[in-house]
Amino acid sequence: MSGPQFMHLQSFSRKANVGGQSVEQVLAEASRAPEYSKHVADPRPPSLVYGVAADEVRRLHDEMVAAGGVEVTLKDGRTARRGIRKDRHSLLTAVASHPFPTELVLTDEAARTDYEKWREYNVAWLKDRFGDQLISVIEHWDEKRPHIHAYVLPLDDPSCSARQLNPAWQAKEEAMEVARAAGHDDKAALKLGNAAYRAKARELQDHYYEHVSLACGLTRTGPKRERLSRQQWKARKEAAKLTARISQEIDGRLEDVVDAEDGLERSLAAKAEEIVEKLDLADQALEKAEADRAEAKRLREQAARYAQNTDAHIQQQLDQKQEALEALHRQQREAERADLHRARQEAEQEARRLRDAQAQLNQDRADALRNAAKEAAHVVLELFLGVLDGSVRPRPDDSRIWIIRDDDLRERAKRLNLIELVKDTMKVLHDAWTQLSERLSPSEQAAASEQIAEPVKGAVDRQPRNQP
Template identity: 90%
Template sequence: MSGPQFMHLQSYARKANERGQSVEQVLAEASRAPEYSKHVADPLPPSLVYGVAADEVRRLHDEMVAAGGVEVTLKDGRTARRGIRKDRHTLMTAVASHPLPTDLVNTKPDARADYERWRDHNLAWLKARFGDKLVSVIEHWDEKHPHIHAYILPLDDPTCSARQLNPAWQAKEKAMETARAAGHDDKAALKLGNAAYRAKARELQDHYYEHVSLACGLTRTGPKRERLSRQQWKARKDAAKLTAQISQEIDGRLEDVVDAEDGLERSLAAKAEEIVEKLDLADQALEEAEADRAEAKRLREQAARDAQNAEARIQQQLDQKQEELEALHRQQREAERADLHRARQEAEQEARRLRDAQAQLNQDRADALRNAAKEAAHVVLELFLGVLDGSVRPNPADPRVWTIRDDDLRERAKKLDLIELIKDTMKALHVAWTQLSKRLPSTEQAVVADKIAEPVKAALDRQPGHQP
């Protein structure tokens, strides 16, 4: 499974917008009310994934709006509390569509498993992003692709502003406020605000890609969006598949390590009679709740991680997945962790083998999924900037050969074998810029070049660890 994927956020008011969309229309369409489902050939009721049904979302929304209000200043200086205007955006929605067709997901077990994995990653991302403001997630199965709808309410905001739940909108308002404070007029402030909105929206999609799409073998964008050739697009999809496979293999190997360590602890129990009672209590707790079992495994692994720094990265992954459990049980399991540490000293040789396996997993993942990808992206962006400023250009004697002035950049591009992959894009950029600069006065060429290079420099700034 591979393909482009993104999460779309949009807010709505009780008053319909120019496209006829409103809170009532959106929720009625989600419920597949007949008058709002004419675009679907054979409408089916939605499936509830999380929270409450769409009809219940409408009730919660109306109660929230009825209880909300805004403080206003009257002409005589007095203040009064007024109800929420109908044109205020009071409902935030998030929509994500799966790239596989609905018929395939419904008939193929592997496709169904891919979809459910993607759906679970989406739900985890939404919960982490919106917390208890996420009141409902549903899925539709009556269109070409299965997709999910999430509904978010500003429940703790008396002004009921759903726009404030959108990080991009928050960035826009902050940028406009800063611009006005710096003396800019409303037109300039709006321009700066819109730029901040787009930048934050791209950052949000990048975060969604890293935490959902990448883990499910999906790409960030499609081939047409980036003007990729068939070979380049196939390579991109294969890389996304490989990334998901590596993630799944690492998860599986971690499970094997945990299972092996469980067997080690059972053998140690016979040698550690002084902690038999505590282990029995732990076993009983693990049988009562899977959450307690996960926490006990984390604590048992902590002692081994203390002996080798490389295991700290695996612990960080486990901490992220089990943060709530850690807060509830850290104090309760501290004494047990110390006892288990002493018991493991008697089987140090076996524990060392497990630690080495975990260290190798950590090294493989760090090298394969982070450093190489970040370095390749950074070199491509630097090459594009070089085309604009003339430091990267085709050789006049042989246009198939590219001259790179910066020795370090040339070696990095050669090492990653990137020139052959992106030479067509660089050639198109070089030809376009050459033709454009010929039509511009010399006084404007530098200004236009900086404007064209601005989004590339912005992308470079977002590359962690590689600020120019």
């Protein structure tokens, strides 16, 4: 049994994407936290393959983000340091899946051996590509096929940009910079950047195939991707397994030669009197190696002939279906144009809706500010009237604290935090009225109070109260 390779790189931020995925969600799902494992029928804890567990990855990630920062230029030309935004992609993940069913790997020794070899090749490839930034590799056994998750952190980057660890994303940004430098607008630069991203992603998949899948007998793509017939797909899988077997045999024979040579060197150092015998053994080992190389050459030639015959058969089938494929491609292009047109119309409608909503929001905000100002003015006028009629006065033992008899007025003034703003004015008004009252008779006090309060009451009447 064999099948196509699957390896995918993706970065995440602390802010959830449109699919609800975030750093927290990805690592919690990897740890099989119950609230994030509902898609698995029988969740089981992951096995640690390399580095630290997923929970420790989260701790290292959070420490990295807390210590990180970026330099920004302010409007006045000064620079300032800002913390890492929640939408900055700060975790890079890689997932690779083996085509064997999980049940087969768990019950069949040969299948388990093939899987473990594939797993070792994956870890070696990840370490070679990401070095010390590869923090963890875990494996899951509770889904349809066994698979591994790798987690990479930009520990040496103060900006914590995990996207820069993705070769395809690097290619996109470089292509966009070159395009802008050449005078292209943002739309054209983005188009060129996306093309560079796709090309680099294909190159990365090719590199993964050459260094992992080829030695494990996996194909570069599946039958549906290339539209292969059942017979073509079977031939492709057999060729992949034959290539892997040849590679394994060559590696095994070369390891035998290396072991023989190492044994020879140890014997020469320990027992000088056995030099002749050891040289004979070395000659025999070299002769065996030559025979092995000749056998490996024969097997490679056999595989090449087999692949050539397979390719000829595939080419014949492709020639017969070329016209039908071209018609299908034309239909697909027309459908894609129609979909693009519909998507553009929907985007324009959504943009108009957002503009209308923003305008309404601005109007509501302006109305709220005007209403708040009116309410504040009304409360201030009522406080001044209270000072004149004695319902608002400073406490005798502490003039900094004001007594307001009207519960409603007290709550409104407290809610708007107006006492601290106008207490000095109320104090002046209270002291002036107190001094004036001491010189007047009761009837004169009432007349003076009415005369002073009249313009304030008029202002209150002209200023209708806004209900909160």
